[in-house]
Amino acid sequence: MEPVMVVMFAMCLLFFLYQLYKVSDERRNQCCYLVHYECHKPSDDRKLNTKFCGDIVSRNKILGPQEHKFLLRAIVSSGIGEETYGPRNIIECRENSPTVEDGILEMDEFFIDTLDQLFRKTGVSPQEIDVLVVNVSSLTSVPSFTSRIINHYKMRDDIKSFNLSGMGCSGSLISLSLVQNILKSYKNVYAIVATSESIAPNWYSGNDKSMMLTNCLFRSGGCSFLLTNKTSFKARAKLRLKYLVRTHLGSSDEAHTCCVQKEDDQGRLGFYLDKNLPKMATLAFIKNITGIAPKVLPLKELIRYIVMKYLGNMATLNLKAGIDHFCLHPGGNAVIEEIRKNLGLTEKDVEPSRMTLHRFGNTSASSLWYVLGYMEAKKRLKKGDKIWMISFGSGFKCNSCVWEVLRDLEDGNVWGDIIDGYPPKTTTNLIWNSMVGLIKRQSSELSSQPEVYDE
Structure with missing residues (x-):
C-alpha cells in the first residue's frame, strides 16, 4: 500500500473516531440529572385541622344546608387528613379579602425555606446557578417571582430565568421539559426549578358547587429541585431523566x-x-x-x-x-x-x-x-x-x-419524622363523618331536592 493511501486511511480513521467521540461526548453531556429536591413543610401554625376547616365553612354565611352537606361530603371523600396546611390569610379569617401581599408572602416562605436547604445540602452556591425556572400557576407578581429570587440570593446577571404561570397541576413537568431542552444545548449547567401554587388569593367564598371543590382539595406546599448535566455529578445525583x-x-x-x-x-x-x-x-x-x-x-x-x-x-x-x-x-x-x-x-x-x-x-x-x-x-x-x-x-x-x-435512596425529607406512622390503619376522618350525619339530619327537614352536582 502506497504511503499516500496509508495516510489517507489513517486520516479517515482518525476523523471517524473523532466524530464518534464527539457524538458520545454530546450524548453524555445531554443527560439530565436530579441532584436533590426539597419539599416545603409550612409551620404548624398554618395547619388546617377538622375543627378549623369546620370554622371556615361556618364563616361562609351564604351556604345553605344543602351546600353545607355537599361541601362536607366532598371533604370526607377527598382523602384529605388532619394536618394539611393553608395560607396565613385563611388562618387569620381573611379569606374573603385577600391581598396581593398575602399571595407573595405565601410564596416567599416557600422559596426561602426550600432554596436555603437546597443550597446548603448540595453545596452549590446561588452564584453558580445558570438557569432558574419558577412555576406558580394562578399568581403573578411584578417584578416576577424569578426576579424576587434572583434579588434575594444575589444571583449572576447572566442567569437565564423563566417565570411560568397558568400551567395548572402539570406545571412541574413542563418546567422540567424546559430545563431538559436547555441542558441539551449547553454544557456544565446548573438549573433550579421552584414549583408551587398560591392558595391565599384563590380561596372561593361563594356557593356554586362546581367551584367549591377546589377548597376541599388544594393546600399550601411547594418544591425546589436542582438539575444538572455535569457528568461529575452522576455519582451524587439521585435520578436521571430517561x-x-x-x-x-x-x-x-x-x-x-x-x-x-x-x-x-x-x-x-x-x-x-x-x-x-x-x-x-x-x-x-x-x-x-x-x-x-x-x-x-x-x-x-x-x-x-x-x-x-x-x-x-x-x-x-x-x-x-x-x-x-x-x-x-x-x-x-x-x-x-x-x-x-x-x-x-x-x-x-x-x-x-x-x-x-x-x-x-x-x-x-x-x-x-x-x-x-x-x-x-x-x-x-x-x-x-x-x-x-x-x-x-x-x-x-x-x-x-x-x-x-x-x-439506593433513603433520605427522609419532609416525611422523615412521621414516615413510621404511614400508612395509618384508616384514612377515614370520623369527625367529618359525624358532621356530615348532623348536616344530613338538619337538611332532611328542609329539603329533599337532589344534588345538581355530584362530587
Whole structure:
C-alpha cells in the first residue's frame, strides 16, 4: 500500500473516531440529572385541622344546608387528613379579602425555606446557578417571582430565568421539559426549578358547587429541585431523566373549558370544574400512554400486545413490565382510584399518592415531589429502578416522565419524622363523618331536592 493511501486511511480513521467521540461526548453531556429536591413543610401554625376547616365553612354565611352537606361530603371523600396546611390569610379569617401581599408572602416562605436547604445540602452556591425556572400557576407578581429570587440570593446577571404561570397541576413537568431542552444545548449547567401554587388569593367564598371543590382539595406546599448535566455529578445525583412526553388537548373546546379560573354569577373568583373533566383527563392520559409506552416497555411486551390486538383479543399493556414505581398526581381519591384501575395497579403501588393526599393535600404542581419523597423515605427506591411520574393540568394537559434511580435512596425529607406512622390503619376522618350525619339530619327537614352536582 502506497504511503499516500496509508495516510489517507489513517486520516479517515482518525476523523471517524473523532466524530464518534464527539457524538458520545454530546450524548453524555445531554443527560439530565436530579441532584436533590426539597419539599416545603409550612409551620404548624398554618395547619388546617377538622375543627378549623369546620370554622371556615361556618364563616361562609351564604351556604345553605344543602351546600353545607355537599361541601362536607366532598371533604370526607377527598382523602384529605388532619394536618394539611393553608395560607396565613385563611388562618387569620381573611379569606374573603385577600391581598396581593398575602399571595407573595405565601410564596416567599416557600422559596426561602426550600432554596436555603437546597443550597446548603448540595453545596452549590446561588452564584453558580445558570438557569432558574419558577412555576406558580394562578399568581403573578411584578417584578416576577424569578426576579424576587434572583434579588434575594444575589444571583449572576447572566442567569437565564423563566417565570411560568397558568400551567395548572402539570406545571412541574413542563418546567422540567424546559430545563431538559436547555441542558441539551449547553454544557456544565446548573438549573433550579421552584414549583408551587398560591392558595391565599384563590380561596372561593361563594356557593356554586362546581367551584367549591377546589377548597376541599388544594393546600399550601411547594418544591425546589436542582438539575444538572455535569457528568461529575452522576455519582451524587439521585435520578436521571430517561423520557418525558407531553400531551395537550387545548385544540378541543371541551377540554379547554373543563377547568377554568373565572368569576361566578355574584362576581366571586374561583376555579370552575366541569363535569367533562374526568372524560378529558382519561382521553389525555390515553394519548400520553401511547407516546411513552413504546419508550419504556420491553420489546417482548410490545410484541405480545400487538399480537393479542391482531388476534382480536382483549389486549392490555402490562406497564409494570418496564416500570417499578408509579408517582401519580394526588389530585383526589377518585383520580388516584381511576388511574389505579386503568393501569391494573395494586394498593401498594398507589399508597405513596394516597398518603401524600392525606398528609399534605393537593399542592398542585409540587404534589409529585411529595409522592416521590414518600417512596424515598420508605426506602423503596433502589439503584436501577424506573419511576413513572404522571401529572394532569388545565388546558387540558397530561404530562409524564420516567426517571432512573442512580443509587439506593433513603433520605427522609419532609416525611422523615412521621414516615413510621404511614400508612395509618384508616384514612377515614370520623369527625367529618359525624358532621356530615348532623348536616344530613338538619337538611332532611328542609329539603329533599337532589344534588345538581355530584362530587
